[in-house]
Amino acid sequence: NKDELFSFFHNIGLVPVVKIDDAEKAVPLAKAMIDGGIPCAEVTFRTAAAEEAIRKMSEAFPEMMIGAGTVINPELAEKAVNAGAKFIVSPGLNPATVEWCLERNIPVVPGVCTPSDIEKGLSYGLNVLKFFPAEASGGVNMLKNLAGPFPQVKFMTTGGISTANLGEYAKAANVLAIGGSWMVKADLIDNDNWAEITRLCKEATCALQGFEF
Ligand code: 3PG
Numbered sequence: 671n672k673d674e675l676f677s678f679f680h681n682i683g684l685v686p687v688v689k690i691d692d693a694e695k696a697v698p699l700a701k702a703m704i705d706g707g708i709p710c711a712e713v714t715f716r717t718a719a720a721e722e723a724i725r726k727m728s729e730a731f732p733e734m735m736i737g738a739g740t741v742i743n744p745e746l747a748e749k750a751v752n753a754g755a756k757f758i759v760s761p762g763l764n765p766a767t768v769e770w771c772l773e774r775n776i777p778v779v780p781g782v783c784t785p786s787d788i789e790k791g792l793s794y795g796l797n798v799l800k801f802f803p804a805e806a807s808g809g810v811n812m813l814k815n816l817a818g819p820f821p822q823v824k825f826m827t828t829g830g831i832s833t834a835n836l837g838e839y840a841k842a843a844n845v846l847a848i849g850g851s852w853m854v855k856a857d858l859i860d861n862d863n864w865a866e867i868t869r870l871c872k873e874a875t876c877a878l879q880g881f882e883f
Pocket of ligand 1 (some may be wrong): 687721739740802828829830831849850851852
């Protein structure tokens with residue numbers, strides 16, 4: 671259920687955002703992330719390979735928390751869930767996608783970056799939301815300001831975050847988990863650079879350990 675999912679995210683603290691062009695790379699990629707201590711990922715529907723990649727990762731590593739990102743309509747949500755996605759993430763809040771997920775009890779984390787978006791999310795009973803694009807929308811300063819009117823909301827933050835600035839987010843009380851593509855950059859996947867992906871995942875995990883997260 672969604673509480674288990676959210677505590678899983680919080681325990682790991684990091685959610686890699688994957689853009690994969692070749693589904694044949696899905697299993698080695700998943701293994702590289704697991705070896706780096708991050709057994710979860712948001713696989714984005716920015717490529718035609720996303721659906722098959724989710725299927726292959728979920729089959730090879732059933733204990734891994736694989737979800738789908740960039741799910742901008744219910745049709746993509748359905749494809750993702752049929753492929754094995756355990757959660758749905760979107761860059762914005764599309765009521766049709768949110769309703770599709772809620773009707774089926776599928777955890778959904780829509781993207782928000784304004785108080786109005788957050789109110790919309792709350793009206794659906796969602797108090798975990800994706801803060802995107804984090805850095806461009808005001809970063810941790812914005813998060814602190816949002817904590818005032820919305821103390822019940824926790825954010826998964828993505829957009830412009832890397833090991834260099836993840837500490838600022840880790841310190842923000844309303845951050846549930848930190849996401850981003852820096853650990854799993856598309857060129858590393860294209861070049862089968864699994865060792866570097868594992869190294870970046872470990873580096874991020876270590877960077878987070880210095881904080882009371
Ligand atoms: C997302 O969809 O969450 C973002 O594209 C991730 O942002 P990043 O590429 O800046 O990490």
